[in-house]
Amino acid sequence: MAEPVSYWQALQDTPLLQRAVGAGALVGLACACLSPFVVLRRMAFVGDGMAHAAFGGLGLGLFLIAGSRSDDASIQAITIGFCLVLAIAVGRVSRRGGQSRISEDSAIGIAFSVAMALGAMLITLRQRGEGQYAPSWEGYLFGSLLTIGAGQVWLTLALAAAVVVVLFVLHKELMYYTYDENLAEVSGLPVSFLHYLFLLLLVLTVVVAARIVGIVLASASLVLPGLIGLAVCKRLGEAVVFAGVVGVLSYEIGLYGSYVWNVPPGSVVILAQFAAFVAVLALRRLGKA
Numbered sequence: 001m002a003e004p005v006s007y008w009q010a011l012q013d014t015p016l017l018q019r020a021v022g023a024g025a026l027v028g029l030a031c032a033c034l035s036p037f038v039v040l041r042r043m044a045f046v047g048d049g050m051a052h053a054a055f056g057g058l059g060l061g062l063f064l065i066a067g068s069r070s071d072d073a074s075i076q077a078i079t080i081g082f083c084l085v086l087a088i089a090v091g092r093v094s095r096r097g098g099q100s101r102i103s104e105d106s107a108i109g110i111a112f113s114v115a116m117a118l119g120a121m122l123i124t125l126r127q128r129g130e131g132q133y134a135p136s137w138e139g140y141l142f143g144s145l146l147t148i149g150a151g152q153v154w155l156t157l158a159l160a161a162a163v164v165v166v167l168f169v170l171h172k173e174l175m176y177y178t179y180d181e182n183l184a185e186v187s188g189l190p191v192s193f194l195h196y197l198f199l200l201l202l203v204l205t206v207v208v209a210a211r212i213v214g215i216v217l218a219s220a221s222l223v224l225p226g227l228i229g230l231a232v233c234k235r236l237g238e239a240v241v242f243a244g245v246v247g248v249l250s251y252e253i254g255l256y257g258s259y260v261w262n263v264p265p266g267s268v269v270i271l272a273q274f275a276a277f278v279a280v281l282a283l284r285r286l287g288k289a
Contacts, residue, residue, distance in 0.1 A: 007259050016148070017259070023148045024251035024265070026156040027212045028221070030163045030205045032247025035226030036239045037198065040178045045105060046090065046199075048219035049112035050083055050206040055215050056115030057082030057207070059122035071149055071211070080207050086111050087199045152211065159208050163201055167240060174198070175236050213254075213266030221247070224273035231280050246276060 011017050038047055057079030062068055068075050093107040167174065176184040177194045185191040202222075209218040229243030254269030261268075 007256055010259065017255075019148050019150060019153050020255055020265075021252065023153045023156045023212060024255050024269075025248045026153075026160040027205075027209050028247035028249075028251030028269075029244050030156070030160045030247075031209050031218070031221040032225035032229075032243040032245075033163050033167055033240050034198075034201060034205055035222050035224070035243050035247070036229050036236060037174065037178050037226070038202070038222050039226040039230060040236075041198075043202070044219065044223045045108055047202060047206060047222040049090070049108045050087065050203055051210050051215040051218040052112045053083050053086050053115040054079055054207050054210040054218075055119035056112075056117075057119070059119030059126075063122035063126050071152060073151065076155070076207070080204065082115070083203045083207055084200070086115060087203045088196070091196055091199050148212070152208075156208055156212075159204055163205065166197065166201060170194070170197075171237060178236070212251075213269055214264070217266040217270045220270045221273065224270070224277050225250070228273070228277050228280050231277075231284060246273065250276065 005013075011021065038044060058070060058075065060082055061072075061075035061078035062070065064078070065072075065074055090108055090111060173184075173189055173194055176187065176189055177191055177198075181191055181195075184194075206218050206222070209221060212218075213221055225243035225246045226239070228246050229239035229241075233239040233242050250269050250272040251265075253272045254265045254267075257263065257268035257272075258265035
C-alpha cells in the first residue's frame with residue numbers, strides 16, 4: 001500500500017494546491033487588513049450580511065444564465081452587482097441614522113435574510129426545472145479553497161492590491177472616519193465618499209472570501225484578525241499590519257489542516273484565528289497579573 005503524500009510534497013507537485021496557497025494568502029490579507037476598521041466601525045453585522053447576500057447573488061446568476069457554473073466570470077459579476085445594490089441600500093439607511101423609520105440592524109437583517117432565501121429558492125428551481133448543474137451548498141457555505149482556478153487567483157490578487165492601495169493612500173482619512181465620523185465631516189473630509197468606498201471594498205472582499213472560506217465563515221474572517229491586531233497594537237496602522245500577518249498565516253494553516261485532516265479549509269482558518277485571539281487575551285491577562 002502506497003504511503004500518503006505529504007503536504008509539502010503535494011505542494012511542490014500539484015498546481016491546484018499551489019493556486020490554493022496563493023489565493024488563500026491573498027484573501028486572508030484582504031479580509032484581515034479591513035478587519036480593524038470593521039471592528040472599530042461596529043460593522044461586523046454588515047460583513048455577515050454581505051456574506052449571506054452573496055448567496056442570493058449566486059443563485060440569481062445561476063438561475064439567469066443557463067449552463068453556467070459558480071466560478072464563471074459572469075456569475076461573479078452578477079454576484080458582485082447584486083451585493084453592491086444591497087450595500088448601497090444599507091449604506092443609505094446607515095447614513096440617515098435616526099432619521100430612518102427602520103433601524104440599521106433591522107434593515108440589514110431583512111435585506112440579507114431575504115437575499116439568502118432568494119438564493120436558495122433560485123438554485124433549487126434551477127435544479128428542478130432543467131436538471132442543470134448547481135454548486136454544492138456545502139462548498140459555498142463552508143468554502144472550497146481546493147477548487148480554485150487560475151482566474152480566481154488573479155481576481156484575489158487584484159482585490160488584495162486594491163485593498164492595500166486604498167488603505168495606504170487614504171489611511172489618515174479612513175482613520176478619522178473610523179474613530180469620529182462627525183468630527184471628520186466637520187473637518188471637511190468627504191465622509192460620504194469614504195463610507196461608500198469602504199462598503200465597496202467590503203462587498204468585493206466578502207464576495208471573493210465567500211468563494212474561499214464560505215459565506216458562513218467569511219464574516220468571522222473580517223472580525224477576528226482585527227480584534228487580535230487591536231489587542232496587540234496601540235496604533236491603527238500597526239493593528240492593520242499585524243492583522244494582515246495573522247490573516248495570511250491563518251489561511252495557510254487552514255489549508256494545511258484541510259489537506260491533512262480532509263476537512264473544509266474555512267473551518268480550520270477560523271479555528272486558528274480564534275485560537276490566536278484566545279492566546280492574545282490570555283497573554284494580556286497574564287501580563288496584567
